[in-house]
Amino acid sequence: MNKMPFSKIAVITITAIAVFLPIGLLCWQSFLNAPFFQPEKLYGLDAYRFIFEDPDFKRAFLNSLYISLGMAFISVPLGGLLAFLMVRTNLPGRSWIEPLLLIPVFVSPMILCFGYTVAVGPVGFISIWAENILGSVPWNIYSMVSIVVIAGLSHVPHVYIYSSSALRSLGSDVEEAARVAGAGPLKVAATVSLPMVMPAMLYSGVLVFFLGFQVFGLALVLGDPEGHLVLATYLYKLTNKLGIPSYHLMAAVAMCIVAITVPLVLSQRFLLRNAHKYITLKGKGALQRTLPLGGWRWVAAGAIALWLAVTVVIPIVGIVFRAFVTNWGEGVTFLEAFTLNNFKEVFEQRNLMRGVINTILLGVIGGGLSVICFTFIGLSSHRKNNGWTRLLDYTVMTPRAVPGLLAGLAFLWVFLFFPPLAPFRKTLFSLWLAYSVVWLAYGMRLVSTSLLQVGPELEECARVTGATPGQVSRHVTVPLIKYGLLASWLMIFMIFEREYSTGVYLLGPGTEVIGSLMVSLWGAGSIDIISALSFINILLVSLGMGIALRYGVKLHD
Amino acid sequence: MTELTVQDLHVTLGKNHILKGVSMEIKRGEIVALLGPSGSGKTTLLRSIAGLELPTQGMIRISDQVVYDSADKIEVPVERRSLGFVFQSYALWPHRTVFENVAYGLKLRKVPKEEIRERVQEVLKNLGLGDLGDRFPHQLSGGQQQRVALARSLVYKPQVILLDEPLSNLDAKLREEARIWLRQLIIDLNLSAVCVTHDQAEAMAMADKIVLLKDGMIEQAGTPQQMYGAPDSLFVAEFMGANNTINGLVTDVDGDSASVKGEGWSLRGRLRAPLKAGDRTTAIVRLEKIKLAQTPKENSLRLPLTASLYLGNAWEYVFDLSGTTIRGYGNDFMPPGEQLVDIPAEHLWLF
Numbered sequence: 001m002n003k004m005p006f007s008k009i010a011v012i013t014i015t016a017i018a019v020f021l022p023i024g025l026l027c028w029q030s031f032l033n034a035p036f037f038q039p040e041k042l043y044g045l046d047a048y049r050f051i052f053e054d055p056d057f058k059r060a061f062l063n064s065l066y067i068s069l070g071m072a073f074i075s076v077p078l079g080g081l082l083a084f085l086m087v088r089t090n091l092p093g094r095s096w097i098e099p100l101l102l103i104p105v106f107v108s109p110m111i112l113c114f115g116y117t118v119a120v121g122p123v124g125f126i127s128i129w130a131e132n133i134l135g136s137v138p139w140n141i142y143s144m145v146s147i148v149v150i151a152g153l154s155h156v157p158h159v160y161i162y163s164s165s166a167l168r169s170l171g172s173d174v175e176e177a178a179r180v181a182g183a184g185p186l187k188v189a190a191t192v193s194l195p196m197v198m199p200a201m202l203y204s205g206v207l208v209f210f211l212g213f214q215v216f217g218l219a220l221v222l223g224d225p226e227g228h229l230v231l232a233t234y235l236y237k238l239t240n241k242l243g244i245p246s247y248h249l250m251a252a253v254a255m256c257i258v259a260i261t262v263p264l265v266l267s268q269r270f271l272l273r274n275a276h277k278y279i280t281l282k283g284k285g286a287l288q289r290t291l292p293l294g295g296w297r298w299v300a301a302g303a304i305a306l307w308l309a310v311t312v313v314i315p316i317v318g319i320v321f322r323a324f325v326t327n328w329g330e331g332v333t334f335l336e337a338f339t340l341n342n343f344k345e346v347f348e349q350r351n352l353m354r355g356v357i358n359t360i361l362l363g364v365i366g367g368g369l370s371v372i373c374f375t376f377i378g379l380s381s382h383r384k385n386n387g388w389t390r391l392l393d394y395t396v397m398t399p400r401a402v403p404g405l406l407a408g409l410a411f412l413w414v415f416l417f418f419p420p421l422a423p424f425r426k427t428l429f430s431l432w433l434a435y436s437v438v439w440l441a442y443g444m445r446l447v448s449t450s451l452l453q454v455g456p457e458l459e460e461c462a463r464v465t466g467a468t469p470g471q472v473s474r475h476v477t478v479p480l481i482k483y484g485l486l487a488s489w490l491m492i493f494m495i496f497e498r499e500y501s502t503g504v505y506l507l508g509p510g511t512e513v514i515g516s517l518m519v520s521l522w523g524a525g526s527i528d529i530i531s532a533l534s535f536i537n538i539l540l541v542s543l544g545m546g547i548a549l550r551y552g553v554k555l556h557d
Numbered sequence: 558m559t560e561l562t563v564q565d566l567h568v569t570l571g572k573n574h575i576l577k578g579v580s581m582e583i584k585r586g587e588i589v590a591l592l593g594p595s596g597s598g599k600t601t602l603l604r605s606i607a608g609l610e611l612p613t614q615g616m617i618r619i620s621d622q623v624v625y626d627s628a629d630k631i632e633v634p635v636e637r638r639s640l641g642f643v644f645q646s647y648a649l650w651p652h653r654t655v656f657e658n659v660a661y662g663l664k665l666r667k668v669p670k671e672e673i674r675e676r677v678q679e680v681l682k683n684l685g686l687g688d689l690g691d692r693f694p695h696q697l698s699g700g701q702q703q704r705v706a707l708a709r710s711l712v713y714k715p716q717v718i719l720l721d722e723p724l725s726n727l728d729a730k731l732r733e734e735a736r737i738w739l740r741q742l743i744i745d746l747n748l749s750a751v752c753v754t755h756d757q758a759e760a761m762a763m764a765d766k767i768v769l770l771k772d773g774m775i776e777q778a779g780t781p782q783q784m785y786g787a788p789d790s791l792f793v794a795e796f797m798g799a800n801n802t803i804n805g806l807v808t809d810v811d812g813d814s815a816s817v818k819g820e821g822w823s824l825r826g827r828l829r830a831p832l833k834a835g836d837r838t839t840a841i842v843r844l845e846k847i848k849l850a851q852t853p854k855e856n857s858l859r860l861p862l863t864a865s866l867y868l869g870n871a872w873e874y875v876f877d878l879s880g881t882t883i884r885g886y887g888n889d890f891m892p893p894g895e896q897l898v899d900i901p902a903e904h905l906w907l908f
Contacts, residue, residue, distance in 0.1 A: 461642065466665040467636055
């Protein structure tokens, strides 16, 4: 229609800088033999040579690969099955199972793993109970197999989210047409339903596969005791390993992770084009009839209950329980051990208290600011298709390939490197910027879903009536997506409460958040305080989920 | 006085060349209907005039202001063209009341508050929406929504109003009433109007002039009488009305009249294309021109009646002309059998 206004170009340019500058810095640093801010440095491949010769790196890479493959093989079939049961069958209790399914998405994996440690770890209360009955503990939560299984089970919801939305948009009319044409129910499933949701399944398969390479908290908590490293924990431990901060090595590991995830994210983009290939009918066309399961519905419900017990109930109950006891072991009863001291300690230690307050501030105010930024970014490419919007597309997509831990590291360096930004390093602004960039793709998805629901003629009509593009945004577009933006704010709040890895390298006096505090406290082994912090964090996320459920905010699409 | 001029307009959307050189003029107070099948470019033409699509070539002038000229690189943005536009879906802003919807254009033009109140009330009253100002769009019926959309585009007194299928969302009965009412309103306000429609009956009822588009070019433009009664091409003849189509061979040509012959029949018709003896031709005659005859005339045929269909206000007869179906109307039921059918020579057009 018209040329791209300068303001929109500016928004896109700033976004691109915020995303690509930190990554560029990582990349540059990885080819240096000394920290980038030192005057004497040489270009070279020393960093890569070092890590490729390090047997620990090789083991970490293989472990990451096992976790990724395991996650894909466990979560894709289970997530697909779960979606089918939830969307297409008369499974009992679907409406209250749905929010429970999403808990692993909104509760930090750190917390879930702490929960596993205290519940089913070697001296966990379930382990002790099992030992009393069986004589020994029949599982080892710290083994590689346990790590893979837990990673797989906790990513079932990610697959569920994509598969269920694909299944929902698939109307039963296409299945009924196949039935009328003479296909039996199994034939229909094999030749119509399954092929139609296949692209979405494949998409989520690639998603969990690259999420596998980004696993950090889970491997940090469960992999530590027996020394199972993955790529992200290898990076985190590099400093300890050499005793000095080795910037070029960290950057080289970071680049290796990015080199694996970027192609996967790009391939997802290609798959997404196919994922929507079949989704043509929406609304009335997609009326669905549920498949009666008969007696099997109770079997299915039991299986889901078991999955929920293992993935949600055991760890959450474990960590909540631990938050209220002084210690736990043989012969200790709950009433003797009951205490509120863990919380008292959190409220008394100034850095912990600051962490709690910062987490809330970052979620509420930071989340709101992020949504405002995402809205500006969304509006800058709204109903446009040119070189700038394509640049923005790739900009928004890129952070998906960068795990929070790396993004935090990169932002730390940006704040060190650029003198004008240096004063902000020890403020919440640095964290907020890193969080916003890490969750850019997620936030933009929320905002653009709302934006796309605005009929183009509502905006065009305002233009014809005499409004400038800016006035159209202010008077028509934004007021129309007001509720969508409020819902996005809530979702971003929950995601920011959950986030733990992005703050790890940015942690300092003034920038404490619950997530990064837990990572650093884990190193010191203070499980009492960690449990109390976890409990507070779970409360905050539950608050968000409660509001979402109360006001009918969709937790996924 | 010319109110709107479009010259050699080309529009490309993506890889599709939608408009391939369209020129037209609209005089003050004239209602022009853009007619054509779907994909002919009529909506694109309307949107280009409004500035919602960017042409690749050509010129558009509204009153004295050139709003688009590819040669001089002029492109006036949508909001400064001061046009009225009624969208097919009405595009009422759901978050604003009827009053606020209508008042928006005046607010943007910085009209004083008191005057806005008066002018909005006046236009709402004129359109029979007087006491609905506080309602939200979803609380209105389809007909009321359409009038609010119209009120919103009229309130700031544009010289030209563009209507994109304004009646297509109304049910059939309401639509016929609305087109009379809409035409009268535009005439009363002495506006120039361009109206997109795919319904030729609507176009003829509403417009002073019809522009028929086909594949991004103007096939024919003229008054409804010219378009219906003297089509220049087979496409126009077929688009404008309900026809009988007969294929035959031209046997002899005499001025603008010719004889056409088929299997076991021969008729005289009017040439509407340069044909000569021996050419294949498609003969077109409007359904309502087919009459039953009592006595044989120059252009009557004895044809078997295969069915009589009751339409309520008339009977439709279906005849068979050596495999071709010929349809016509009459007032009475006729039993199947041979009938004498009159096909007036001046209404049988040969293309």
